[in-house]
Amino acid sequence: MAVGLKHPPLLREGINEVIGTTLFNAAPMGVISRGGRYTLALFKGSHTARNVVRDGWFVANIVHDPLLFVETTFGDLPEDAFVSEQVDGIAMHRLAAADAWAAFSARVIGESGEAYSIELTLLEEKILVDPIHRPVNRGFNAIIEATVHTTRYLRNHDPDLGWLIRHHLVLARKCGGEKEREAAGVIEGLLH
Numbered sequence: 001m002a003v004g005l006k007h008p009p010l011l012r013e014g015i016n017e018v019i020g021t022t023l024f025n026a027a028p029m030g031v032i033s034r035g036g037r038y039t040l041a042l043f044k045g046s047h048t049a050r051n052v053v054r055d056g057w058f059v060a061n062i063v064h065d066p067l068l069f070v071e072t073t074f075g076d077l078p079e080d081a082f083v084s085e086q087v088d089g090i091a092m093h094r095l096a097a098a099d100a101w102a103a104f105s106a107r108v109i110g111e112s113g114e115a116y117s118i119e120l121t122l123l124e125e126k127i128l129v130d131p132i133h134r135p136v137n138r139g140f141n142a143i144i145e146a147t148v149h150t151t152r153y154l155r156n157h158d159p160d161l162g163w164l165i166r167h168h169l170v171l172a173r174k175c176g177g178e179k180e181r182e183a184a185g186v187i188e189g190l191l192h
């Protein structure tokens with residue numbers, strides 16, 4: 001039974017783009033919520049996949065800092081970016097910079113050549129920063145799109161993807177704030 005729930009569940013129906021933390025590791029992940037069930041498609045080869053399969057836990061961090069999405073996709077965070085939380089008798093790591101977090105136990109329920117299918121069971125969640133006043137911002141969303149496309153572009157250099165990324169970087173600079181502009185610069189630097 002999940003503890004600390006005095007609010008609607010943090011994750012909503014559909015795919016929740018969060019920063020997933022495992023043992024001293026962070027990476028953007030899409031937690032799928034359908035009919036009250038949480039799952040994760042975890043591509044093999046990542047630190048997250050290795051840790052989730054080995055340790056059986058996963059923390060979904062709700063984050064609204066676009067730079068953190070970019071940094072955790074293409075690089076690593078220092079150890080002091082993590083805070084340890086005792087959940088269900090296990091020391092789990094969440095991001096110090098999280099606005100809120102949801103901790104899950106995780107088990108492999110399927111496997112293909114490329115990915116694991118993971119079932120997540122909610123154990124505890126906590127809101128650290130008041131989430132109410134957060135208007136939709138196309139610049140932030142554009143950074144998320146550009147980041148996802150860039151992970152693929154770096155593997156295949158597909159010119160159509162390159163075009164899409166540049167389109168989203170224009171939007172990020174037009175609609176975003178300083179953080180989105182900075183994140184756009186980091187992504188642009190990776191394209192050359």
Ligand SMILES: Cc1cc2nc3c(=O)[nH]c(=O)nc-3n(C[C@H](O)[C@H](O)[C@H](O)COP(=O)(O)O)c2cc1C
Nearest residue numbers: 017027028029030041042043046047048073147148
């Ligand atoms: C918004 C976003 C969502 C992502 N969702 C997933 C996902 O659901 N599953 C996955 O395996 N990789 C996903 N990725 C890719 C990983 O974040 C990426 O491969 C990362 O480098 C893995 O880092 P790690 O080796 O530290 O785990 C996503 C990336 C972004 C930007």
